[in-house]
Amino acid sequence: MPQFRVVTDPDDPAVAPFRAIKERDLVGREGLFIAEGETVLRAFVRDAPQRVVSLLIDPKRRDKLSEVFAGLPDETPVYLADQAVLDAIAGFHLHRGVLAVGRKPEPVGARDLLADLPARAVVLVLCGIANHDNIGGIYRNAAAFGADAVVLDADCCDPLYRKAIRVSVGAVLSVPTARLERGADIADLLAATGFEGLALSPSAPEILAHLKPAPRTAVLLGAEGPGLTPEVMARARTIGIPMANGFDSLNVATTSGIVLHHLRFAHG
Amino acid sequence: MPQFRVVTDPDDPAVAPFRAIKERDLVGREGLFIAEGETVLRAFVRDAPQRVVSLLIDPKRRDKLSEVFAGLPDETPVYLADQAVLDAIAGFHLHRGVLAVGRKPEPVGARDLLADLPARAVVLVLCGIANHDNIGGIYRNAAAFGADAVVLDADCCDPLYRKAIRVSVGAVLSVPTARLERGADIADLLAATGFEGLALSPSAPEILAHLKPAPRTAVLLGAEGPGLTPEVMARARTIGIPMANGFDSLNVATTSGIVLHHLRFAHG
Numbered sequence: 001m002p003q004f005r006v007v008t009d010p011d012d013p014a015v016a017p018f019r020a021i022k023e024r025d026l027v028g029r030e031g032l033f034i035a036e037g038e039t040v041l042r043a044f045v046r047d048a049p050q051r052v053v054s055l056l057i058d059p060k061r062r063d064k065l066s067e068v069f070a071g072l073p074d075e076t077p078v079y080l081a082d083q084a085v086l087d088a089i090a091g092f093h094l095h096r097g098v099l100a101v102g103r104k105p106e107p108v109g110a111r112d113l114l115a116d117l118p119a120r121a122v123v124l125v126l127c128g129i130a131n132h133d134n135i136g137g138i139y140r141n142a143a144a145f146g147a148d149a150v151v152l153d154a155d156c157c158d159p160l161y162r163k164a165i166r167v168s169v170g171a172v173l174s175v176p177t178a179r180l181e182r183g184a185d186i187a188d189l190l191a192a193t194g195f196e197g198l199a200l201s202p203s204a205p206e207i208l209a210h211l212k213p214a215p216r217t218a219v220l221l222g223a224e225g226p227g228l229t230p231e232v233m234a235r236a237r238t239i240g241i242p243m244a245n246g247f248d249s250l251n252v253a254t255t256s257g258i259v260l261h262h263l264r265f266a267h268g
Numbered sequence: 269m270p271q272f273r274v275v276t277d278p279d280d281p282a283v284a285p286f287r288a289i290k291e292r293d294l295v296g297r298e299g300l301f302i303a304e305g306e307t308v309l310r311a312f313v314r315d316a317p318q319r320v321v322s323l324l325i326d327p328k329r330r331d332k333l334s335e336v337f338a339g340l341p342d343e344t345p346v347y348l349a350d351q352a353v354l355d356a357i358a359g360f361h362l363h364r365g366v367l368a369v370g371r372k373p374e375p376v377g378a379r380d381l382l383a384d385l386p387a388r389a390v391v392l393v394l395c396g397i398a399n400h401d402n403i404g405g406i407y408r409n410a411a412a413f414g415a416d417a418v419v420l421d422a423d424c425c426d427p428l429y430r431k432a433i434r435v436s437v438g439a440v441l442s443v444p445t446a447r448l449e450r451g452a453d454i455a456d457l458l459a460a461t462g463f464e465g466l467a468l469s470p471s472a473p474e475i476l477a478h479l480k481p482a483p484r485t486a487v488l489l490g491a492e493g494p495g496l497t498p499e500v501m502a503r504a505r506t507i508g509i510p511m512a513n514g515f516d517s518l519n520v521a522t523t524s525g526i527v528l529h530h531l532r533f534a535h536g
Contacts, residue, residue, distance in 0.1 A: 046514065133401075137519060146512030169517065209533035241529065244414030246314065249437065251405060254525040257518065261509065261526045265477035 002055070002069050002076040010088035015079055017101045018056045020091045025162060031104050033160040035173070037096040038064070043170025044100060045071040051103045051173075052076055058083055058097035065098075102173070104160055110151045110178035114193035120215045121148040122263050123195065124256060125186060127232065128155040128223040135159050136167025137253025138221065143171035145260035150175050151189075151218075154182035187235035190218050199228055199236035200255060202248055207240045208262055219259050221252055270323070270337050270344040278356035283347055285369045286324045288359045293430060299372050301428040303441070305364040306332070311438025312368060313339040319371045319441075320344055326351055326365035333366075370441070372428055378419045378446035382461035388483045389416040390531050391463065392524060393454060395500065396423040396491040403427050404435025405521030406489065411439035413528035418443055419457075419486075422450035455503035458486050467496055467504035468523060470516055475508045476530055487527050489520055 007015055021034055032053065035044055038061070045052060045068045054077040057065065062080065069078065086094050114123065124147055129135050135157055142150055150159075156179075157164070159172040180186070190197045196214035200221075220236055222228035228236075241250065241258065250258070275283055289302055300321065303312055306329070313320060313336045322345040325333065330348065337346065354362050382391065392415055397403050403425055410418055418427075424447070425432070427440040448454070458465045464482035468489075488504055490496035496504075509518065509526065518526070 043514075137522065140519060141522060144511045144515045144518055171515070174514075207533075209529070242532075243412045246311075246442075247412045247437075247439070250412055250525065251408060251521075253519075254405065254409060254522050257522040258525050258529045261477070262529075264510075265475075 001074060002072045002078045004078050004080060006059075007056075007079045007081040007089075008085060010085055014077070015056055015081070015089050017054070018089050018099055021099075021162070022091060033102050033104055033165070034162050035100045035102055035165050035170070036094070036098060036162060037166060038098050040165055040170040040173075041065070041068055041098050041100055044102060044173050047170070047174035048102070049073055051105065053101040053103055054079065056081060056086065056089065056099045058086055061097050102160075105177075108176070108178045110180055110184070110189055111193060113149055113176060113178045114151070114189070114195060117148045117216070121195075121217070122213075122260065123147060123149045123151060123218045125151045125153075125190075125197070125218050125220045126156050127153045127186070127220065127228055128226065129221065129252065130155065130157045130223060132157055132161050132164040133167050134251070134253045136164040136172065138256045139164070139168035139171040139175055141253065141257040141260050142175050143168070145257075145264045147175065147260060150177045152177065152179045153184070153186070154180060186220070186232055197232070197236035198259070199233050199238050200241060200259070201233065201238040202240060202243075204238035204240035206238070207242060208259060211239055211262065211266060213263055213266055217263060219256070219263070221256055224249065224252055269342060270340045270346040272346050272348060274327075275324075275347045275349040275357075276353060278353055282345070283324055283349070283357050285322070286357050286367055289430070290359060301370050301372055301433070302430050303368045303370055303433050303438070304362070304366060304430060305434060306366050308433055308438040308441075309333070309336055309366050309368055312370060312441050315438070315442035316370070317341055319373065321369040321371055322347065324349060324354065324357065324367040326354055329365050370428075373445075376444070376446045378448055378452070378457055379461060381417050381444060381446045382419070382457070382463060385416045385484070389463075389485075390481075390528065391415060391417045391419060391486045393419045393421075393458075393465070393486050393488045394424050395421045395454070395488065395496055396494065397489065397520065398423065398425045398491060400425055400429050400432040401435050402519070402521045404432040404440065406524045407432070407436035407439040407443055409521065409525040409528050410443050411436070413525075413532045415443065415528060418445045420445065420447045421452070421454070422448060454488070454500055465500070465504035466527070467501050467506050468509060468527070469501065469506040470508060470511075472506035472508035474506070475510055476527060479507055479530065479534060481531055481534055485531060487524070487531070489524055492517065492520055
């Protein structure tokens with residue numbers, strides 16, 4: 001069972017990692033992250049209990065979370081603080097009433113991660129996705145459709161940022177992820193690990209709905225606006241999603257959902 | 269050509285509809301709405317120029333908008349105001365530098381709207397979608413995949429709210445829309461107009477990827493959490509999107525994209 005402890009002083013050193021959340025979102029937390037809300041906490045404890053460092057909750061929520069507590073490693077501290085104390089610790093009104101501090105996983109090399117996947121696998125490679133809603137939405141779809149991994153380039157934002165975790169409904173805590181170094185050659189990486197890169201392009205003659213994917217497929221997704229670089233496009237299989245007159249773009253998270261849905265059922 | 273006029277006084281009565289935008293977002297504008305940003309303005313003038321009441325722009329943007337001005341009805345007022353004056357009018361820092369006031373379309377009855385569509389048609393019926401990001405995202409997908417209309421129940425939020433317009437990339441300005449009165453019977457409406465209602469349900473044995481849709485198909489989408497009412501579900505054809513272990517939900521806008529993509533190509 002976890003160790004419950006009531007906190008009444010917002011300056012209690014035990015809850016230091018929960019203090020001034022928004023300010024510290026900006027500077028980072030050296031290997032730790034903050035997750036918030038009951039839905040995310042359930043996913044976190046189900047998928048990665050060993051990475052839960054501590055919880056801070058409103059005691060009013062305690063009864064609804066008994067299943068969560070049962071999933072925590074022994075001795076995990078659970079701090080209980082009334083709403084006013086919670087708000088004073090966090091530095092804003094915390095209407096969700098549930099916070100967790102987690103430990104980020106050790107970095108994994110993209111090449112090792114991809115090489116070790118099964119012979120049939122689908123991964124996402126994200127290039128310059130700098131919006132936390134979009135990255136959260138993409139991970140949510142990755143988890144929903146069982147993508148095997150996500151590879152981030154150096155320009156992607158941190159999926160373990162509070163808002164991205166929330167939008168992903170906790171999926172960023174479980175989908176295996178590797179981050180590339182700046183300048184890493186994505187096409188070389190995919191070739192070396194036997195993945196065919198798929199890139200969405202409005203002008204591609206081959207359309208997604210008819211695509212028969214390779215056993216190992218990597219879906220390349222770029223930021224809205226700039227999209228993928230010409231170098232990456234040139235070495236990928238380009239696929240189109242035809243659209244109605246006057247419209248030529250989809251949100252990148254929605255695109256990930258459409259492509260992953262197709263791959264999941266075309267693979268079957 | 270439009271009528272250009274420089275505004276230097278934030279209290280100039282000519283720009284009254286642009287004043288205190290955020291406060292007036294909350295109370296409504298009696299048949300008018302505000303759209304912001306260059307991308308949305310382009311879509312607005314392309315799709316519904318007769319509904320543009322006036323524009324307010326930073327003169328620095330004038331050169332980039334010549335194509336937009338050419339599409340405006342003669343005599344449409346275009347007010348030019350420097351950034352500081354713009355900010356004082358709007359009541360916040362308007363980094364997009366482009367605003368439009370538009371006139372909402374006359375309300376259309378859902379029954380007339382649906383009855384008048386072609387023999388092959390796809391519409392969306394939204395139930396209780398109260399989040400502006402989601403409603404904007406759904407309209408964006410509706411436009412991208414050429415959905416013929418959107419029907420909103422009484423609990424949906426206003427798609428002509430500033431943020432929904434922006435997220436939709438202007439699609440809410442062009443997709444034909446009707447709003448139901450509270451208590452309207454959706455299943456009756458669909459039966460009377462020859463539409464088959466499709467409802468997503470995790471437990472449905474028929475899966476989306478294998479669906480052959482009826483000529484006239486209405487996709488029913490409910491809010492995350494509560495979903496569709498049992499009455500609506502009971503009279504719809506239920507369809508599943510199977511997901512990976514431990515995950516049982518997609519964002520509603522993403523769902524609309526996946527379903528519309530399938531229908532567009534299954535219809536072909």
